[in-house]
Amino acid sequence: xxxxxxxxxxxxxxxxxxxxxxxxxxxxxxxxxxxxxxxxxxxxxxxxxxxxxxxxxxxxxxxxxxxxxxxxxxxxxxxxxxxxxxxxxxxxxxxxxxxxxxxxxxxxxxxxxxxxxxxxxxxxxxxxxxxxxxxxxxxxxxxxxxxxxxxxxxxxxxxxxxxxxxxxxxxxxxxxxxxxxxxxxxxxxxxxxxxxxxxxxxxxxxxxxxxxxxxxxxxxxxxxxxxxxxxxxxxxxxxxxxxxxxxxxxxxxxxxxxxxxxxxxxxxxxxxxxxxxxxxxxxxx
Numbered sequence: 001x002x003x004x005x006x007x008x009x010x011x012x013x014x015x016x017x018x019x020x021x022x023x024x025x026x027x028x029x030x031x032x033x034x035x036x037x038x039x040x041x042x043x044x045x046x047x048x049x050x051x052x053x054x055x056x057x058x059x060x061x062x063x064x065x066x067x068x069x070x071x072x073x074x075x076x077x078x079x080x081x082x083x084x085x086x087x088x089x090x091x092x093x094x095x096x097x098x099x100x101x102x103x104x105x106x107x108x109x110x111x112x113x114x115x116x117x118x119x120x121x122x123x124x125x126x127x128x129x130x131x132x133x134x135x136x137x138x139x140x141x142x143x144x145x146x147x148x149x150x151x152x153x154x155x156x157x158x159x160x161x162x163x164x165x166x167x168x169x170x171x172x173x174x175x176x177x178x179x180x181x182x183x184x185x186x187x188x189x190x191x192x193x194x195x196x197x198x199x200x201x202x203x204x205x206x207x208x209x210x211x212x213x214x215x216x217x218x219x220x221x222x223x224x225x226x227x228x229x230x231x232x233x234x235x236x237x238x239x240x241x242x243x244x245x246x247x248x249x250x251x252x253x254x255x256x257x258x259x260x261x262x263x264x265x266x267x268x269x270x271x272x273x274x275x276x277x278x279x280x281x282x283x284x285x
Contacts (some may be wrong), residue, residue, distance in 0.1 A: 039219020
């Protein structure tokens with residue numbers, strides 16, 4: 001039988017747990033709620049919450065006074081929160097505390113006169129929220145997701161402040177900060193990558209080279225899961241990113257003695273357990 005090693009920190013992070021618990025409570029105690037998009041990037045969890053009448057707001061959907069809206073862990077721009085308040089709805093704020101810290105740091109940088117570079121994915125809901133706080137504070141900045149973008153978009157400014165989307169790659173953040181520091185007079189850096197993200201990435205860096213096959217579990221649209229898969233693939237070409245157990249291919253495990261498993265911050269424990277049990281089944285047959 002193959003030896004299966006599961007990364008210690010795999011699964012829900014602190015912020016995701018807060019949001020999912022709040023959504024479950026809204027479904028069970030309030031009879032339902034709306035969320036400003038998928039509460040986390042995991043289809044299975046979203047489907048479960050829909051069974052509790054916790055559903056995503058549809059484009060241009062009109063809210064009635066007394067409706068409940070849950071702000072997901074990614075946070076929202078201030079103007080969106082004001083819109084909800086003006087609509088007279090009940091707001092449950094499940095913004096991750098680490099994301100709120102990014103909002104605070106962006107405002108601080110603007111107050112101190114820095115142009116802000118956000119290391120993150122343009123269009124990601126967390127980054128949309130960060131940009132909203134940047135705009136609210138009267139600041140200016142850009143979003144970059146790789147070195148090519150940074151080099152192309154790097155502004156000619158004397159004072160540059162740097163923050164990161166909480167689920168960004170530590171390696172890219174360090175490389176980007178080094179380039180920015182070399183190309184401007186004054187830099188102020190806040191490493192706002194959350195501890196849970198850094199820990200998962202470090203565990204994958206240790207685990208992936210030590211096993212024959214590496215399985216990364218999580219939503220295909222989950223930024224932090226995709227980064228875990230990229231890190232793992234660079235260290236172990238036999239890396240596979242799946243969302244659930246029925247995607248496992250028996251051919252992946254032929255002659256595999258050691259199998260590593262990790263999962264993104266939006267992957268619930270029950271999916272991880274299902275995957276591990278399925279791997280045991282496939283490697284015992």
